[in-house]
Amino acid sequence: MINIFSQLMMDANKSLYGLTIEPQNASKGPVVLGNGDFFIEIPVAFGCAFSDLTLTGANGTALPTAAELIDKGIETGVGSRMCNAIKVACYYLEAGLIAKPDMIITSNSCCDSMTTLGILMNGYKPWADVPKFTMDAPHSFDEESYRYFGQQLRNAVTFMETATGRKMDWDRLREVCVESNKQRQLLLEFQELKKAVPCPADPDLARQGTEYTTWTFDRVTPTVTAWLEQLVTATEQRVKEGKGIDGVNEKVRFLWQDLAGSWASGTVLARLQKELGAVCIMDYVSYATWTPIDLTSEETMFTSFGKRFLLEDAMNRQALHTADLFCNDILQIVKEFKCDAVIMPAHIGHRDTNSRLKIVRDVCRENGIPCLIIGMDIWDKRYMTPDVVFDRMKTFFEVSGLI
Amino acid sequence: MRSGLKSEVFEKLAVIAGSISNPEVVRWKQQGGRVIVYTCSFVPEELLVAAGLLPFRIRATGSQSAGRADDYFEAANICSLVRHCFNKILTGEYQFLDGCVIGGGCDANRHILDNWEQSEARIPFLHRIFFPHSSGNLMAQNFRNQLENLKQLLEDHFGVKITNEKLQDAIVLCNEIRDLQKSLYALRKVDNPAITAAETISVIVAGYSMPKEAYKADLTLLLEELSGVTMPEKKPVVRLMVVGPGHDEPSLCDIIETMGGAAVTDLTCYGGKTLFGSVREADPDPLQALADYQVIDRPLCPKNLDAHPIINREVMNKIKEYRVDGLIGQSYLCCETWSGELFVLQKELKEAGIPMLRIEREYTSDSLGQVQTRVQAFIETISGGLL
Numbered sequence: 001m002i003n004i005f006s007q008l009m010m011d012a013n014k015s016l017y018g019l020t021i022e023p024q025n026a027s028k029g030p031v032v033l034g035n036g037d038f039f040i041e042i043p044v045a046f047g048c049a050f051s052d053l054t055l056t057g058a059n060g061t062a063l064p065t066a067a068e069l070i071d072k073g074i075e076t077g078v079g080s081r082m083c084n085a086i087k088v089a090c091y092y093l094e095a096g097l098i099a100k101p102d103m104i105i106t107s108n109s110c111c112d113s114m115t116t117l118g119i120l121m122n123g124y125k126p127w128a129d130v131p132k133f134t135m136d137a138p139h140s141f142d143e144e145s146y147r148y149f150g151q152q153l154r155n156a157v158t159f160m161e162t163a164t165g166r167k168m169d170w171d172r173l174r175e176v177c178v179e180s181n182k183q184r185q186l187l188l189e190f191q192e193l194k195k196a197v198p199c200p201a202d203p204d205l206a207r208q209g210t211e212y213t214t215w216t217f218d219r220v221t222p223t224v225t226a227w228l229e230q231l232v233t234a235t236e237q238r239v240k241e242g243k244g245i246d247g248v249n250e251k252v253r254f255l256w257q258d259l260a261g262s263w264a265s266g267t268v269l270a271r272l273q274k275e276l277g278a279v280c281i282m283d284y285v286s287y288a289t290w291t292p293i294d295l296t297s298e299e300t301m302f303t304s305f306g307k308r309f310l311l312e313d314a315m316n317r318q319a320l321h322t323a324d325l326f327c328n329d330i331l332q333i334v335k336e337f338k339c340d341a342v343i344m345p346a347h348i349g350h351r352d353t354n355s356r357l358k359i360v361r362d363v364c365r366e367n368g369i370p371c372l373i374i375g376m377d378i379w380d381k382r383y384m385t386p387d388v389v390f391d392r393m394k395t396f397f398e399v400s401g402l403i
Numbered sequence: 404m405r406s407g408l409k410s411e412v413f414e415k416l417a418v419i420a421g422s423i424s425n426p427e428v429v430r431w432k433q434q435g436g437r438v439i440v441y442t443c444s445f446v447p448e449e450l451l452v453a454a455g456l457l458p459f460r461i462r463a464t465g466s467q468s469a470g471r472a473d474d475y476f477e478a479a480n481i482c483s484l485v486r487h488c489f490n491k492i493l494t495g496e497y498q499f500l501d502g503c504v505i506g507g508g509c510d511a512n513r514h515i516l517d518n519w520e521q522s523e524a525r526i527p528f529l530h531r532i533f534f535p536h537s538s539g540n541l542m543a544q545n546f547r548n549q550l551e552n553l554k555q556l557l558e559d560h561f562g563v564k565i566t567n568e569k570l571q572d573a574i575v576l577c578n579e580i581r582d583l584q585k586s587l588y589a590l591r592k593v594d595n596p597a598i599t600a601a602e603t604i605s606v607i608v609a610g611y612s613m614p615k616e617a618y619k620a621d622l623t624l625l626l627e628e629l630s631g632v633t634m635p636e637k638k639p640v641v642r643l644m645v646v647g648p649g650h651d652e653p654s655l656c657d658i659i660e661t662m663g664g665a666a667v668t669d670l671t672c673y674g675g676k677t678l679f680g681s682v683r684e685a686d687p688d689p690l691q692a693l694a695d696y697q698v699i700d701r702p703l704c705p706k707n708l709d710a711h712p713i714i715n716r717e718v719m720n721k722i723k724e725y726r727v728d729g730l731i732g733q734s735y736l737c738c739e740t741w742s743g744e745l746f747v748l749q750k751e752l753k754e755a756g757i758p759m760l761r762i763e764r765e766y767t768s769d770s771l772g773q774v775q776t777r778v779q780a781f782i783e784t785i786s787g788g789l790l
Contacts, residue, residue: 076746077746077749077761078742078743078746079734079737079738079739079742079743079746079763080736080742080763081480081736081737081739081763082739082742083739106708107536107537107708108536108537108706108708111510112509112510112706112739112740113739115536115706115708115739115740115743116739116740116742116743117743118708119705119708119710119711119740119743119744119747120743120746120747122708122709122711123711123747123750123751124747125750125751134536134537134538134708134709135536135537135708136535136536136537136542136545137536138533138535138545139507139513139533140533144548148541148545151541152541155541319510322517323514323517323518323521324517346477348479348480349480350480351480351481351509351510351511351737351739352510352514354476354477354480354481354511355475355476355477355481355485355510355511355514355517355518356475356514356517356518357475357477358474358475358518358521359475359517359518359521362521375477375479375480
């Protein structure tokens with residue numbers, strides 16, 4: 001049955017398809033190619049397309065040909081233990097499948113694998129003449145760090161102006177920021193509504209909403225704002241009616257402290273919800289901590305950009321910083337969203353997560369929170385199949401007395 | 404592999420490099436000195452020397468297991484260098500240390516601090532600095548600010564005053580040592596050097612494990628001894644260069660030399676990459692001079708997105724300077740940034756007609772059987788003129 005939420009999911013997914021290789025290559029220039037997140041309001045206001053090659057690789061692992069693409073990535077000879085999303089991106093690059101961009105902007109956000117992709121992009125011979133700009137995302141989150149990164153984003157604008165001969169329309173940038181603030185506020189409102197028990201709407205909509213707002217070609221447009229408004233309105237109605245997700249008898253609420261990746265949502269998480277009433281209330285990407293961009297002056301704007309990028313962009317928040325922040329977020333989410341358990345997928349390509357599993361386990365134990373560490377590949381289901389992940393989680397919920 | 408070198412000073416340095424605690428550290432501690440351990444070559448030793456501390460660069464010499472560290476770092480997905488070093492900390496082999504500065508170069512490395520703070524081996528002075536991931540004046544300024552902060556923390560914790568004069572003296576001392584180490588490296592430009600690559604590694608590693616003044620004196624003496632040594636004529640089959648991350652034990656070079664090759668130079672985090680150029684002396688802002696050296700001047704860590712052209716240029720220079728026939732790009736499993744760097748480098752070298760063997764390995768010698776087979780095949784291929 002198609003309800004409003006299913007319709008919204010389909011709309012978002014249509015836009016997310018734009019992150020695969022063909023639509024990206026069809027982008028009208030000038031095109032900026034990155035190895036990870038960039039402060040998206042800037043290229044939008046500048047009137048240029050921005051593609052993130054990591055996302056293109058990650059979306060490759062969602063295609064029916066995923067296994068073949070990953071194997072081709074392995075055959076390129078890039079590091080054998082590299083994250084598979086990066087391996088696919090590497091294959092796309094090495095096979096000459098990515099259209100030559102007009103500019104390349106790379107940074108270390110948010111993990112070593114993505115930095116490595118940046119190295120590959122910057123060293124890719126056929127693109128030797130493409131203007132390049134690199135940025136240093138510090139592993140710290142304080143006013144000085146926000147100013148430091150904000151300054152680099154300001155320099156990125158100058159770089160784009162020089163590379164294209166265009167000028168940034170500062171009024172347009174302000175308009176885009178206003179729209180962006182509106183969208184982030186709506187995401188926060190949806191997040192607030194997710195606290196209701198039972199959860200009023202499929203929580204995966206938060207992930208899709210964030211991706212739609214941040215990564216797709218529709219980002220920071222009124223189309224996305226309208227989508228978010230519909231989402232919030234429909235969810236508010238559900239909360240008023242005290243209804244949960246259609247067809248789900250909610251018994252367990254859990255935090256999935258990683259990306260959902262390319263296959264978990266449609267397989268493991270969907271099955272858990274339907275068969276066991278175990279609802280994934282939150283994941284990495286869904287967790288919204290947005291604060292509004294301060295439009296008082298150019299300086300405050302760029303410092304706000306720095307803060308958004310370093311602290312509020314979901315993946316940067318979880319991957320760039322200390323174990324303290326990571327664990328505090330876990331405790332905060334568990335408390336506020338009434339989670340019964342924490343699942344650490346521990347994606348094999350995430351060095352940062354794999355470096356702090358004991359800390360997470362200890363923190364959960366001290367706080368009486370059941371915690372399961374899996375060790376799966378969120379991009380390649382051959383490493384640990386959906387059935388195995390499902391069984392492990394089911395057993396964990398059983399032995400924890402949650403079902 | 405040994406060259407047959409007979410030198411008391413070399414034997415002394417080899418003993419220091421062959422273990423973690425060593426007679427020089429023991430003597431330093433007995434005299435009331437304090438030792439600060441650090442990770443990554445971009446942590447400026449000069450600042451630690453100016454604080455009157457003995458900087459000791461972390462390594463896991465002789466490690467057989469990372470068992471206790473594997474509770475903290477997932478063994479299958481984290482590089483063995485980080486795990487084995489942290490294991491040494493947990494098992495008490497670094498009991499002599501009074502503090503640590505983590506150079507947060509990569510994701511695993513920077514989390515050493517988080518894990519250390521949570522462990523029973525926790526110590527009062529644990530600090531982390533971050534190497535910028537791109538280069539330029541803004542980044543050098545940011546790094547300088549981090550050094551200023553570290554300076555303040557060192558002063559507060561250790562009750563010392565780090566004056567500009569002390570910093571300038573430390574810069575001069577470390578530059579002198581760097582120059583001596585460059586002279587040591589230069590000995591291997593000839594076909595029959597007085598010192599092998601494995602022996603050179605021991606000498607370099609010792610320099611990160613003992614007081615600087617004493618090391619300078621020992622290295623000066625060793626170079627004097629080596630200058631008078633004449634070796635029998637022996638042309639190696641191939642002259643190889645090693646490129647990659649921390650390379651603090653001689654096993655790979657031993658393999659190369661046992662197979663008839665010669666490891667004539669390297670660009671690794673423990674070796675050649677640390678010997679580049681000099682820090683500006685007598686700069687009114689010595690912290691800025693240190694920051695500029697680390698962020699702009701010297702070959703960078705591939706975690707820095709601007710590193711590749713500089714690494715490439717240095718490799719090409721050394722290939723000419725040392726008459727290199729081929730490269731061995733070695734990295735540890737799960738070291739992603741070096742994997743990417745070596746991937747790009749290999750393509751460029753191929754275009755330039757220079758063969759390169761890529762090896763992913765573990766820190767310990769357990770995996771060296773496979774490495775030996777591959778190195779042997781590589782040397783045979785080059786020497787047969789097949790590449």
